[in-house]
Amino acid sequence: MASVASAIDARGVSKVFRGAGQDEVRALDHVSVAIRENEFFTLLGPSGCGKTTLLRLIAGFDFPTEGEILLYGDDIAMLPPYKRPVNTVFQNYALFPHMTVAQNIGFGLEMLGKPKDEIAGRVAEMLRLVRMEELKDRRTSQISGGQQQRVALARALAPRPKVLLLDEPLSALDYKLRKDMQIELKRLQHETGITFIFVTHDQEEALTMSDRIAVMSKGRILQIGSPRDIYERPAERFVANFIGETNMLKGKLGKVSKDLADVTLHAGPKLKATVPETLPASGEVTVVIRPEHARIAPGGKTAGLLKGELENIVFFGTDTHFHVKLNDGSPFIVRQQNASSEAPGLSIGSQVSIAVAENSARVLKD
Amino acid sequence: MATRSRKPFDLRAQPGFLFIAMICFFMLYLPIVTLVVFAFNAGESVAVWQGFSTRWFQSAWHNSQVQEAAWRTLYVATIAATGAAIMATMAALATTRTAGYRGLTFKYAFINQPLMVPEIVTAVALLIVFSRFKVWSGYTGIGYVLLAHTAFCIPFAYLPIRARLESMDLTLERAAADLYATPWNAFRRVTLPLLWPGILAGYMLAFVISLDDVVITEFVKSGGQETLPTYMLGQLRRVVTPEINAISSVFLALSILIVTLFFIVSRKRN
Known part of the structure; x- marks a missing residue:
């Protein structure tokens, strides 16, 4: 090499x-x-x-x-x-x-x-x-x-x-x-x-x-x-935490095919996540989802993966952060760009659903 | 709430402050002022004023013994201050440009020893050692005085140099090394130019200290090696005329000049 x-x-x-x-x-x-x-x-x-x-x-x-x-x-x-x-x-x-x-x-x-x-x-x-x-x-x-x-x-x-x-x-x-x-x-x-x-x-x-x-x-x-x-593709929890903002959710590892795996999140239904070369030993895994890879929508009716209560909205100029408490109690942050056309009419305390972009979740090694 | 015109604790507000301050002030300066005033006395007395004159300055100026002693004093002070500044610079480099280790504090104490040991003890010790040397070697020159002065001047030169080195940014030397400067070049081109005010301050301090030393010089000198202070001491044992005052006044002026320079130099920062 x-x-x-x-x-x-x-x-x-x-x-x-x-x-x-x-x-x-x-x-x-x-x-x-x-x-x-x-x-x-x-x-x-x-x-x-x-x-x-x-x-x-x-x-x-x-x-x-x-x-x-x-x-x-x-x-x-x-x-x-x-x-x-x-x-x-x-x-x-x-x-x-x-x-x-x-x-x-x-x-x-x-x-x-x-x-x-x-x-x-x-x-x-x-x-x-x-x-x-x-x-x-x-x-x-x-x-x-x-x-x-x-x-x-x-x-x-x-x-x-x-x-x-x-x-x-x-x-x-x-x-x-x-x-x-x-x-x-x-x-x-x-x-x-x-x-x-x-x-x-x-x-x-x-x-x-x-x-x-x-x-x-x-x-x-x-x-x-x-x-x-x-x-x-952060390899470890420390890297994921240190680089950028991130959401970490616990789940159960299901079927693995090549570099994709099924993970059943404790907070909601299944999703597909990319996996590192060395898989964690136990079935219990942590999945990383970046805030900008999620989309938030009002109400619990949309076929979103994750559901919870909107706790806070923080305005950052170019984008807005939505702090959500998921139904299993874990916190989750969604970041959305402030393009005028997609301002979702959300209010604090309302029920929301969150959709995660396909294959954007990542399973951590440890 | 009432506005406070003074800080919570102002020393000047304490009772008797002014009185004590005035006493201290007069005790310190009144004798000196008197001495300088009587240097200009026209008469032969150092206590009774008999009119203004500069005759004692002239008489001191033309006194060959005073001349000789004055030159010797300056000679000794120059050599001793130079030697002390060089030694002190090396000592300061050795004690600051190193990681701390056991015994470093002991080294500080060792270098500063002349500040702590009573001068008379050093003087007697030197007298005994040097008298042996004089017998063995047959050499009775000014070298002994030079050596003694250099030795007791080192701690005075050391203190400002070390202070300057300690306040210096170590990364500057590291940067020099990073830019291909060998240790000697880094010292010559970076450390020394930045250390220069400290060395100069140390030099001047050592110079003043050597200038007015009586005790050690008196014990160490051989016959015919009077410095100005020992000459003055000798004169006081005989007839006291305002000539002594005149010499003292010039001496005082010289010391003030050097000490002022010392403060200017040591206040100069980069």
């Missing part, structure tokens, strides 16, 4: 931190992941899941307790950071306050001992790339947060690293700027053709930007896949 060496290939990487006493913290637990060349790869997970630790191991700020990290086939796990052709965009940018914007961007090239005119040329190119030409002689304290962000990017990209590491670089920006920078990052990745490894706890950011995502929790990678894969 791996005819071309991966940009980064982590194999069985563990990192154990020893605390003050006898206790040790296993920040990474035998993590293996292959990141392809020219890929926008995201490590996604809540704080403390090990994503930043993995990034630090790739950057060389820390060394793995066990396992190897290959960069295009060479083990770099024990190299100091200044010997790795890998650059980092830091969460707080870490721009050098005693240097100008241009000096910051040229720093890496200078340290590599490049000739002066080559540095000047590349710095100019980078300034153009991040659209910062006018501010090149400013001190980094004299520019805004968004501009600092772009300088940090230019500085990390200037030495043309084989892999660019981004440690939650957008978390300090406000919403609007963050949206702009997301697009900017995608553009930069496309234009430079450099492999990006992006760390975030923001699932929306991960879904919009990534080619592939690795969802992490408690030092382990739970699932690796395209945003669509992860969103529509």
Whole structure:
């Protein structure tokens, strides 16, 4: 399968931190992941899941307790950071306050001992790339947060690293700027053709930007896949919960044919759900249904699958969320777009029925 | 509800505050003011005013012993402050750029030892050790004074340098390493330029401390190695003229200048 060496290939990487006493913290637990060349790869997970630790191991700020990290086939796990052709965009940018914007961007090239005119040329190119030409002689304290962000990017990209590491670089920006920078990052990745490894706890950011995502929790990678894969076919309960809003219903597994199975929900009749490669052991299963894959209608007469009482309506601008308490007591959320033609005249407290789109339900592994 | 004009606890509102404050103020500054005033006395007395004159400044200026002692004082202070600043920078780097470990607090205490051990104890100890050295080596030069001054200046230089290092963002050094800077280059291009105000502050503090040291110098110096403070001490044992006041006033002015510079430098942040 791996005819071309991966940009980064982590194999069985563990990192154990020893605390003050006898206790040790296993920040990474035998993590293996292959990141392809020219890929926008995201490590996604809540704080403390090990994503930043993995990034630090790739950057060389820390060394793995066990396992190897290959960069295009060479083990770099024990190299100091200044010997790795890998650059980092830091969460707080870490721009050098005693240097100008241009000096910051040229720093890496200078340290590599490049000739002066080559540095000047590349710095100019980078300034153009991040659209910062006018501010090149400013001190980094004299520019805004968004501009600092772009300088940090230019500085990390200037030495043309084989892999660019981004440690939650957008978390300090406000919403609007963050949206702009997301697009900017995608553009930069496309234009430079450099492999990006992006760390975030923001699932929306991960879904919009990534080619592939690795969802992490408690030092382990739970699932690796395209945003669509992860969103529509979550392998585990944690992934389903962490990525987007979701409904989880209990049911009994019936006949399985290929990748579809009959599930009898406790809250209502049968439906067909896609199943993972490894089926859960018991007949009791959890089924995931995304809120936008359900449609809500008034009354209990429609041949809807699920019936319940409408408890709340939350308006979100582009769409509306309907919070329903199903007849067996479990909660269920339906999301519908606010197209004017389909505003269902529903009132809180009324009986509703919910139809689930065909084959959109997913059986969880555990 | 009545509006409160003062904060719940305002020290200035306590009874006797003004009285105590005035006493402290006068005790601290009245003697100094008197000293400076009598430096300009036309007469020979340090207590009876006999008109304004700058003759004692002139006489001190032309006194070859004062000149020699003044130059020696500046020489010792310059060498000692430089040595102390370098040692303190290295010590500060070693104690801040490391993960915490058992014994680190002990190291702090060790470096700061001269601040805690009574100066007279250090002086006597140095006297005994150096007198042995002088016998063995035959060397009786200024080196002993330089060595002693450098040693007791280190903690004074260390404190501002360490404070500066601790407030520095560690990711800057990490970023330098990430951008292919070897540890030496990262230090030279990132840590040192950012640390510079701290080193300068430490240098000046050490300089002032060395400048007015009496006890250790008195014990360690050989014959003919008077510094300004030990010279003044020696003079006080003989005839006291306002020349001493004049020297003290210049000394005071120099110290104030350096301490002011120290505050300006240490307040300067990035």
